[in-house]
Amino acid sequence: MKFEDKSLSCVDCSEIFIFAAGEQQFFAEKKLTNVPRRCPTCRVNRRLIRDGKDTGQCTDVKCEKCGTSTRVPFKPTGRKPVYCIPCFKSQSVPVAAGDSAPPTEATIFHDGE
Ligand SMILES: [Zn+2]
Ligand SMILES: [Zn+2]
Structure with a gap:
């Protein structure tokens, strides 16, 4: 069975949040039927x-x-950036491989000489 990210609405704050495919799989494995x-x-x-x-x-x-x-259970020091949970999670996701580096400004500039 294939899972896809779902958008759900929070019953507390009405914010839309993502019920990620990975989480759905976790729920299914644990035989949890509630979302x-x-x-x-x-x-x-x-x-x-x-x-x-x-x-x-x-x-x-x-x-x-x-x-x-967002709310965090600590006092931010101001020295580190603070992220909401979805952004924080996406931070730890590795960047998709296979993206070739775009040409740098320098290579474009020197091309016409
Ligand atoms: Zn909420
Ligand atoms: Zn964010």
């Missing part, structure tokens, strides 16, 4: 509440990459 109803951010928040952690310690930040506001 996630919350976006990753809300899931993290709920987990913090369940663990008795005060989400009041969460800091509202803007994602460095896409500009979405």
Whole structure:
């Protein structure tokens, strides 16, 4: 069975989030029939509440990459960029191989001589 990324709407914040093919496969392997109803951010928040952690310690930040506001359970130092969970995840995905490097400015410039 082939899985495809699905867009779902979070029941807490109504944000659209991606239920990735890999996650769907994980769910299927675990025989989980329910789909996630919350976006990753809300899931993290709920987990913090369940663990008795005060989400009041969460800091509202803007994602460095896409500009979405997100909450992180720590105080950003300002020295490291902060990403929302989807961007953070995509950061760790290796760049697709096989892309040939575009010609550099220098090679174009010297071509006409
Ligand atoms: Zn949400
Ligand atoms: Zn982002």
